[in-house]
Amino acid sequence: MERPIAAPRATPIRLRGLVSSRVVNTIVLVLVAVVGVLVIARIWHRGPGYFAQILVYGVANGSIYALIAIGYTMVYGIIELINFAHGDVFTLGGFVALALLPMFGVKEGQPTSAVILPLLITLVVSMLFCGGVNVLIERIAYRPLRHAPRLAPLITAVGMSFTLEGIMFLWRGPFFLHFPDLLPRARIVLGPDTTIGAKELTVIGVAVVLTIVLSLFVERSKLGKAMRATAQDRDAAQLMGIDINTTIALTFFIGAALAGAGGVVFGLYFNSLSFDLGFSAGLFAFTAAVLGGIGNIYGAAIGGLLIGMVQSFSDGYFDSTWTQVVIFAVLILVLVFRPTGILGMRVPEK
C-alpha cells in the first residue's frame, strides 16, 4: 500500500546539511560528556549515602511532577492542546486544600490518627474541585475554538493560566502561604546517611496509587478505551458511537484531578504555597511530558520521575539556581535527539 519510495541519492545540498548537523551533534555530545564527567566526579566525592538520599528526594519530587505531567499528556493526546492553565490547576488544588483543612478543624500538632480522615476527604474534594474547574475551562474556553486555527486555543490557554493565577492572587495575596505541617516527622533509616520520611512516603504513595487507578481505568474500562479511541481518531470515534464531547471533558476532569492531588501533596510535603507556583511547576511537568513522549501516560509518569531526579540532583550536587537551566537543557536535548520522547509512538499513525 503506502510503501515508501526508495530514497533518492543524497544531493550535495542535503550532504552539506548532514555534515553540519553531524558537527553540531559532536559538539553537543562533547558538552554532554564534559558535564557528565563533572557530575560523576561530584557524586563520587559525596559518597553513596548522600547519593541514595538525593535519589529518595528525587523520587518524591518526581512523583509530584508525574501527577501534573499525566494531565498535560492526556489533554495533549486527545485534542493536541498544551493546556497552559494545567500548572495553575495544580496550584489551585493546594489552595483549595489550604482552605478546607481549617473547616475540618485540622491544626498543626494534632496526632496523625486525628488528621488522617480529614486529610483524605480534603484530598478527594480538592481533586473533584480541580476536575470541575478544568471541565469548565474546557467548556467555555477551548471547546468553542475546537475548529479554529491551532494558535487560537493555545493563546486562550495562556490566558486561562493568567486568569487562574489572578484569581488565586486576589484570593490569598502575593505572599508565600504556610501549608500546615501535618504529617509525622518519623523517618525510616534505609542505610548509612539515607532515610525516607513519612512525607516522602505519602507523596510517593499518593502518586503510585493514582497512577495505577488511572492506568487500569484507561486500559480496561469502556470509557477509558473510548478516551484512547478519541485521541487516535476523533471522527472514527464518533462513528463508533462515542460522544467525543463527554470523553474530552472526562479527560480534562481526570487530568485536573491528578494535578489537584499533586497540589495537595505538594503542600503537605513542602508546607508552602504561592499563587504563581504553577508557572514553573507546570513548565517542569510539561518538560516531563515531552521527555516521556507526549500523549503517553506512562511516558509522563516516567518523565515526571526523571525530571524530579534531575531537579534533586541539580539542587543537591550543584545549586538550585542552576536547576531551571538544567531542566530546559534536558528539554532541548530531548527535542533535538528524540523528539518523540522516551516512549514516543512507534506505530504508524494510519
Place this chain on the structure above:
Amino acid sequence: MALLELHGIDVFYGRVQALRGISLELGAKEIVALIGSNGAGKTTTLRTISGLMHPAHGSVVFDGKPLTGVPAHRIVSLGICHAPEGRRLFPRMPVIDNLYLGAYARNDRPGIAADLERVFTLFPRLQERRAQLAGTLSGGEQQMLAIGRALMARPKVLMLDEPSLGLAPILVQLIFQVLQEINAQGTPILLVEQNATKALEIAHRAYVLETGNIVMSGTGQELLQSTEVQKAYLGV
C-alpha cells in the same frame, strides 16, 4: 416509505458546495450503490448521513424520523453504521479492541460475543491477529478489520466507503461476497465504490453522482447496460 431517505440535501465545505440537492433512498432489504468519479460527493453524502457533516438545506430521514440536529454518536446508536473512507482504524489498539469499539453503542453482551464469532468466521485472519496492533496489520487485513468493526455494530443500515480500495482481486471477491451474505441476512447496505462494475453487479439499485448532483439512477443491471455509464465509469 424507505428505511433511509435523503431529501434535497445541500452541503458546503466553507463556501464550496459539495452536494446540490441530493435525494436518494435505501429500502429495508436493498444494496444500493453510489458511484461517480473522484470528488463527485460520495464520501460527503455518507458523512452527511452519519452526522459528521450538517446539510445547509434538506433532511435525512431514518425510519420515518428526521435526523436533523442529532449528533453523530446518537445516529450510531439509532442503527446507522458508517465504515469510513480510508479505514480509519485505531492504529495503536489491538485488533480485538478495535472490534469491541465497533460495538461501543451496544449493551447486549451475548449478542456482541455472537457477532465477534461471526466476524472471526468471516475473517479467520483477524482471529489469528487479535492481539496485534491495528496499525501494524497489512492493508488487506486492515480492510477486513474495518469491515469486521462495522459488522460489530450489528447496524440497521450499513454504509461502506470504498471497502475494496487497494485490495488484491481475490480479497475484493471475498469482500463483495461477504457484503452479499450480510445483506441476505437482512442488513441493507449503502455502498460507495470506485470499482463500479463490481458494485453494480451486486447492487439492487444505484445512483450516479457527478459534481454534487445525482445524474442517473436505476437498477444495477440497467446502469451496467447504459452506454453513458459504461463510457464514464466502467472503462468499456
